[in-house]
Amino acid sequence: MGKYICDICGYVYEMGRGDPENGVETGTPFDEIDDDWVCPECGAGKDNFSPLD
Amino acid sequence: MKDTFKAVKIFDDVYWVGAIDWDVRQFHGYLTSRGTTYNAFLILADKITLIDTVKAPFADEMFARIASVVDPDKIDYIVSNHAEMDHSGSLPAAIEGIKPEKVFASKMGAKALGRHFDLPCDITVVSDGETLDLGSEKITFAETKMCHWPDSMITYQHGRQILFTQDAFGMHLAGFERYADEYDRAIVDYETAKYYANILMHLASFIDKALEKLGTLNLDISMIAPDHGPIRRTGEDIAGIINSYAKWSAQEPTGKVVVVYDSMWGSTARMAGAIGEGLSAGGAKAKLMSMSACHRSDVVTEILDAGGLVIGSATMNNDIQPAMADVTTYLGGLKPRNLAAGAFGSYGWSGEAPKNLQKWLTDLGLNVIADPLRVNYVPDADDLAKCRQFGVDIAKATLASLED
Numbered sequence: 001m002g003k004y005i006c007d008i009c010g011y012v013y014e015m016g017r018g019d020p021e022n023g024v025e026t027g028t029p030f031d032e033i034d035d036d037w038v039c040p041e042c043g044a045g046k047d048n049f050s051p052l053d
Numbered sequence: 054m055k056d057t058f059k060a061v062k063i064f065d066d067v068y069w070v071g072a073i074d075w076d077v078r079q080f081h082g083y084l085t086s087r088g089t090t091y092n093a094f095l096i097l098a099d100k101i102t103l104i105d106t107v108k109a110p111f112a113d114e115m116f117a118r119i120a121s122v123v124d125p126d127k128i129d130y131i132v133s134n135h136a137e138m139d140h141s142g143s144l145p146a147a148i149e150g151i152k153p154e155k156v157f158a159s160k161m162g163a164k165a166l167g168r169h170f171d172l173p174c175d176i177t178v179v180s181d182g183e184t185l186d187l188g189s190e191k192i193t194f195a196e197t198k199m200c201h202w203p204d205s206m207i208t209y210q211h212g213r214q215i216l217f218t219q220d221a222f223g224m225h226l227a228g229f230e231r232y233a234d235e236y237d238r239a240i241v242d243y244e245t246a247k248y249y250a251n252i253l254m255h256l257a258s259f260i261d262k263a264l265e266k267l268g269t270l271n272l273d274i275s276m277i278a279p280d281h282g283p284i285r286r287t288g289e290d291i292a293g294i295i296n297s298y299a300k301w302s303a304q305e306p307t308g309k310v311v312v313v314y315d316s317m318w319g320s321t322a323r324m325a326g327a328i329g330e331g332l333s334a335g336g337a338k339a340k341l342m343s344m345s346a347c348h349r350s351d352v353v354t355e356i357l358d359a360g361g362l363v364i365g366s367a368t369m370n371n372d373i374q375p376a377m378a379d380v381t382t383y384l385g386g387l388k389p390r391n392l393a394a395g396a397f398g399s400y401g402w403s404g405e406a407p408k409n410l411q412k413w414l415t416d417l418g419l420n421v422i423a424d425p426l427r428v429n430y431v432p433d434a435d436d437l438a439k440c441r442q443f444g445v446d447i448a449k450a451t452l453a454s455l456e457d
Contacts, residue, residue, distance in 0.1 A: 007160075007161065007203070008161070008198070008199075008203040009198050009199045009203060009259065010196075010198045010262075041258065041259075042199060042203075
């Protein structure tokens with residue numbers, strides 16, 4: 001749980017890691033990330049992410 | 054047409070059925086000085102398979118080449134490794150004309166093709182690492198996302214050990230010779246580097262992933278067959294391009310410094326000349342590129358293996374000159390790294406251009422080593438001496454970065 005994959009480039013968002021370099025604190029659930037956050041790898045928007053089993 | 058445009062035999066069961074575009078020069082901003090080829094390949098296995106197609110205006114040429122070896126109706130499968138229109142443009146016509154049993158693409162490929170075309174059949178999605186049995190032959194697919202688009206995948210033909218790599222490892226070079234070793238080595242090397250710089254430079258992290266995947270798959274590769282330009286078939290050529298991609302993705306700096314500029318009345322060009330003298334005196338290999346004389350895609354190619362970037366513009370209407378806006382937009386998107394950098398320019402009364410260029414360099418995360426160098430109107434002897442020293446300083450910073 002808490003992992004989402006960027007369908008565009010394959011980057012995986014992990015809640016336990018967050019994306020602190022881009023203002024997403026460690027522990028932030030994917031749903032609570034700001035809508036204007038983008039994939040740190042390829043720049044794709046948040047709606048390009050899918051939950052990873 | 055099939056008596057004129059013929060398939061080129063690679064093996065008894067593998068043919069090149071692509072198209073040669075001698076005329077194309079503009080490739081979404083990239084100057085393709087030597088034209089290009091759109092490569093499609095035919096595997097004559099029990100299940101006859103077409104790998105990729107060609108740009109739409111060349112569909113007839115592709116069909117003629119196919120027809121020279123096999124009735125197109127006999128093709129069972131089409132594989133789309135990359136949905137970009139120079140490779141998929143003839144796919145609707147191919148599906149219409151061939152009526153294949155199945156068309157294969159990656160998950161993102163199926164999505165992209167669906168957005169490009171109103172296709173009369175479904176695309177069969179293949180997963181990363183999936184192997185397709187063609188009866189007398191097998192092919193395996195490997196996703197190589199963002200090399201060059203999200204859908205990009207490569208296809209490996211087991212029997213002949215050919216890696217069909219779509220855009221990766223390609224080059225824009227038109228010609229009847231199908232193998233890289235049949236061309237002048239310097240031209241092949243330059244066009245390979247130019248292709249990487251203009252198409253893939255900003256995707257370095259994905260290139261690393263793809264190279265890592267290739268390493269893990271540990272394939273025996275007898276040929277690398279990209280979708281543009283000649284095939285690589287010698288061990289030296291195959292290892293060479295893989296090593297080059299690894300080197301370029303790391304963007305290891307060298308002692309070369311590229312000075313990119315535009316001038317209004319010759320003052321900024323004079324500054325560039327003096328900076329070049331200083332760079333050379335300081336031990337760097339300087340290359341001056343005026344945007345009135347050079348194309349943006351050649352600038353990017355020079356920067357691929359540089360260690361420094363000096364960028365200059367006269368101030369015009371309180372900003373940089375239009376040719377500099379062009380090259381900075383293009384180059385910025387390709388995200389050059391590991392460069393010592395500086396900005397300069399002549400001005401009349403406001404002088405924003407060097408500051409704006411300095412900000413651009415800083416925002417790119419480059420190692421900006423000095424304040425912007427500005428000269429009012431026309432450089433005098435003292436100004437030119439400062440420009441020369443500016444060049445010496447940037448040469449020193451560039452060479453120092455090589456020792457880190």
